[in-house]
C-alpha cells in the first residue's frame with residue numbers, strides 16, 4: 001500500500017525533481033478534501049536561491065527563539081530538532097510552504113476566537129499535505145513533512161510578505177536513504193470497536 005511505502009526522508013540527493021512530477025504532487029494537494037470545502041491552503045514553492053533565503057530566515061527565527069527570555073523552556077526543547085530539520089531542508093531541492101489562508105499569526109490575539117474553524121482548516125491542510133506526500137511516494141520522490149517552521153513563523157512570513165499563517169512545510173527530492181518503517185502503536189491500542 002502506498003501509505004505503507006511512504007517514509008519521512010531525511011537524506012536527499014542534490015538532483016532536482018522533474019517539473020511535471022512536482023506539478024502532479026501539488027495537484028494531489030489541490031484535490032484534497034477540506035472542511036466545508038474551504039480549501040484553506042496556498043502552496044508556495046521555493047527552489048534555489050529563494051529556498052536559501054527562506055531557510056536563512058528560518059535560521060534567524062531559531063536563533064531568536066533560542067535567545068528569547070519569554071518562550072517557555074518546554075517550547076525551546078524542540079530547538080535541537082528544528083536545527084536538524086533545517087539542515088535537512090537545505091539538502092532537499094524543493095521546499096513547499098503550506099500557508100493557511102484562513103488564519104493569521106498563530107501568536108496573535110485574534111487566534112482564540114477562531115478556534116473551531118482553525119482546527120478544521122488545519123485538518124484540511126493535513127489532508128492536502130498527506131495527499132502530496134503519497135503522490136510523491138508513487139512517483140518515486142521522497143518527502144518530509146515539517147512543522148519545525150513554527151520557531152520562525154515571524155521571520156519566514158516576513159520574507160514571503162504574507163499575513164497568512166505558515167501552517168507547515170514539506171520538502172521533496174530524490175531520497176539518499178532507505179529508512180526502515182518507524183514504529184507505530186499496536187492496532188488494539190489505537191482502535192476501539194464500540
Ligand SMILES: Cc1cc2nc3c(=O)[nH]c(=O)nc-3n(C[C@H](O)[C@H](O)[C@H](O)COP(=O)(O)O)c2cc1C
Nearest residue numbers: 006007008009085144145146147148149168181182
Ligand atoms: C505534522 C507533522 C510535522 C512534522 N514535523 C517534522 C519536523 O519538523 N522535522 C522532522 O524531521 N520530521 C517531522 N515530521 C515527521 C515525523 O517525525 C514522522 O512522520 C514520524 O516520526 C513517523 O515517521 P514516518 O513518517 O517515516 O512514518 C512531522 C510529521 C508530521 C505529520
